[in-house]
Amino acid sequence: MAESYAAEHEASHPALQHHFENMEQQREAGTLGMWVFLVTEIMFFGGMFLAYTLYRSKYPEAFAVASNHLDIKLGAVNTAVLILSSLTMAMAVFSTQLGRLKAQIIYLILTIILGLVFLGIKAVEYHEKYVDHLIPGTLIPGNPFNPHLELPAGVSMRHVEMFYWIYFAMTGMHAVHMIIGIGLLSVLLYFSAKGRYSPEYHSPIEVSGLYWHFVDIVWIFLFPLLYLLGRHLGGHAG
Amino acid sequence: MSEHIVSRNVYLLIFLALMVGTTITVLAAFQDFPGPLNVIVAMTIAVVKATLVVLYFMHVRYSARLIWVIVASALFWMGILFALTFSDYWTRGWL
Numbered sequence: 001m002a003e004s005y006a007a008e009h010e011a012s013h014p015a016l017q018h019h020f021e022n023m024e025q026q027r028e029a030g031t032l033g034m035w036v037f038l039v040t041e042i043m044f045f046g047g048m049f050l051a052y053t054l055y056r057s058k059y060p061e062a063f064a065v066a067s068n069h070l071d072i073k074l075g076a077v078n079t080a081v082l083i084l085s086s087l088t089m090a091m092a093v094f095s096t097q098l099g100r101l102k103a104q105i106i107y108l109i110l111t112i113i114l115g116l117v118f119l120g121i122k123a124v125e126y127h128e129k130y131v132d133h134l135i136p137g138t139l140i141p142g143n144p145f146n147p148h149l150e151l152p153a154g155v156s157m158r159h160v161e162m163f164y165w166i167y168f169a170m171t172g173m174h175a176v177h178m179i180i181g182i183g184l185l186s187v188l189l190y191f192s193a194k195g196r197y198s199p200e201y202h203s204p205i206e207v208s209g210l211y212w213h214f215v216d217i218v219w220i221f222l223f224p225l226l227y228l229l230g231r232h233l234g235g236h237a238g
Numbered sequence: 239m240s241e242h243i244v245s246r247n248v249y250l251l252i253f254l255a256l257m258v259g260t261t262i263t264v265l266a267a268f269q270d271f272p273g274p275l276n277v278i279v280a281m282t283i284a285v286v287k288a289t290l291v292v293l294y295f296m297h298v299r300y301s302a303r304l305i306w307v308i309v310a311s312a313l314f315w316m317g318i319l320f321a322l323t324f325s326d327y328w329t330r331g332w333l
Contacts, residue, residue, distance in 0.1 A: 012303050024241070028302060029270075031301070031304065031305065032302075032304060032308065035305055035308045036308060038312070039308060039309075039311060039312040039315075043312070043315060043316070043319070046315075046319055047317045047319070049321060050323055053320070053321065054324075054327060057327075059304075066303070072264070073272070076260065076264055079260050080257065080260060080321065081255065083251070083260065084258045086253075086256075086291065086295055087249060087250075087252075087253040088297045089295075090244075090249045090294075091249060093298065094243065094244065094246060094249065097241070097243045098243070112242040119324060179254070204292065209243055209295075209296075210296050213295045215294075216291060217288045218294075219290050220256075220284050220287045220288050220291070221284050221288070223260075223263075224263050224267065224280040224281070224283070224284055225280075225284075227275070228263065228264065228267035228280060229267075229276075229280075230294045231267040231268050232267060232268060232269055232270040232276050233270070
């Protein structure tokens with residue numbers, strides 16, 4: 001009995017690990033594991049969303065003033081870029097499921113390019129904040145937080161600075177996740193070009209896609225919370 | 239393979255919905271709604287967009303029940319994180 005099972009196992013897909021019954025069980029276990037990891041990621045970002053909610057409810061005017069100094073056009077373009085990259089990622093999974101190797105490689109490359117575009121635009125924004133002395137604390141030697149902002153009565157510059165701590169912590173951690181995601185996709189692209197992924201075996205592309213979409217979701221919340229919160233108060237854009 | 243393959247048209251439709259949602263959220267942000275309505279509108283659109291991504295791009299709609307439980311557990315623990323923290327901060331002035 002054990003021998004025939006071993007023989008049957010050996011005859012199956014070369015990517016099947018010995019502790020799984022079949023490819024489907026292996027794929028479902030991988031997806032489940034990725035989701036458990038994403039729960040820890042949700043809790044990780046959840047702490048920062050909590051800090052944001054708390055300080056915004058304490059200092060609403062300061063947060064609105066600070067937020068209105070972000071570049072809404074760059075933020076909106078980056079949102080579109082990231083949503084488009086989620087589409088190309090989904091299409092990479094789709095192509096693999098149908099065994100279309102060439103399309104799979106093209107969509108992976110497109111996703112990587114869109115990820116890099118996002119980071120490029122983010123870098124432009126960070127540079128603008130540097131020029132405007134909006135980087136909090138004394139992180140940059142010789143360029144402390146000292147923006148030339150006109151503050152309404154009763155609004156403290158310290159609380160404006162608090163917004164920028166949270167802005168850089170959240171967008172910075174998000175950018176780190178983007179960099180990791182681009183790294184993952186590059187590895188996928190390498191093996192993809194070698195023809196490793198097929199309709200029977202595409203778990204690595206599937207779970208990396210889950211991670212990529214998760215990072216997109218974080219941005220879907222960051223964009224309105226960071227860029228749009230004070231616009232209705234007649235704020236001056238960027 | 240019993241795996242459900244989401245069709246290309248569904249992906250395109252979700253993509254369009256996400257882009258429309260982004261446009262609406264930007265336009266709505268410049269309207270001065272009464273009270274806390276601005277943040278409610280912004281968060282509602284964000285939650286709808288995130289739900290579309292989770293259900294279709296991340297295939298949860300077609301996934302095993304166990305995946306649903308895992309996703310729900312994340313929301314549950316987030317609820318605890320926010321509820322306990324704000325039950326403290328909101329009630330400090332009561333004493």
